[in-house]
Amino acid sequence: MKTTKYKPKKTWERLQEGEIFVNSEPGNSMTPILKSRQRVVLAPSSWEEVEIGDIVYARVAGKHYTHKVTAKNEKRGVQISNNHGHVNGWTKTVYGKVIKILADDEEWLGGEE
Numbered sequence: 001m002k003t004t005k006y007k008p009k010k011t012w013e014r015l016q017e018g019e020i021f022v023n024s025e026p027g028n029s030m031t032p033i034l035k036s037r038q039r040v041v042l043a044p045s046s047w048e049e050v051e052i053g054d055i056v057y058a059r060v061a062g063k064h065y066t067h068k069v070t071a072k073n074e075k076r077g078v079q080i081s082n083n084h085g086h087v088n089g090w091t092k093t094v095y096g097k098v099i100k101i102l103a104d105d106e107e108w109l110g111g112e113e
Helices: 011-016
Strands: 021-023 040-044 055-060 063-073 077-081 087-091 094-101
Touching: 011 040, 011 055, 011 094, 055 077, 055 087, 063 087
Parallel strands: none
Antiparallel strands: 021 040, 040 094, 055 063, 055 094, 063 077, 077 087
């Protein structure tokens, strides 16, 4: 009998399926807006729906980032940057956006903000 190993879905897969959920990632590139491993609520979104200043979950040049939208262009999509001035690049591959940044002791009970 062959057993199938459970493989958790990736963040982008969950967003593509329409799920709203809590996520966190390591790193300091978004400080002081987001601390390393700070929990955020992600909701599905597309590059057309986001605005400059939004924090999004996107793929740029093969890597996934939770970073800010710093520019928008009809042909190029959105420019993704960290909070310290580094530009990751342009993309139209935006899976979702941060709809809430959770405090350390804050619980999220579901639903949209």
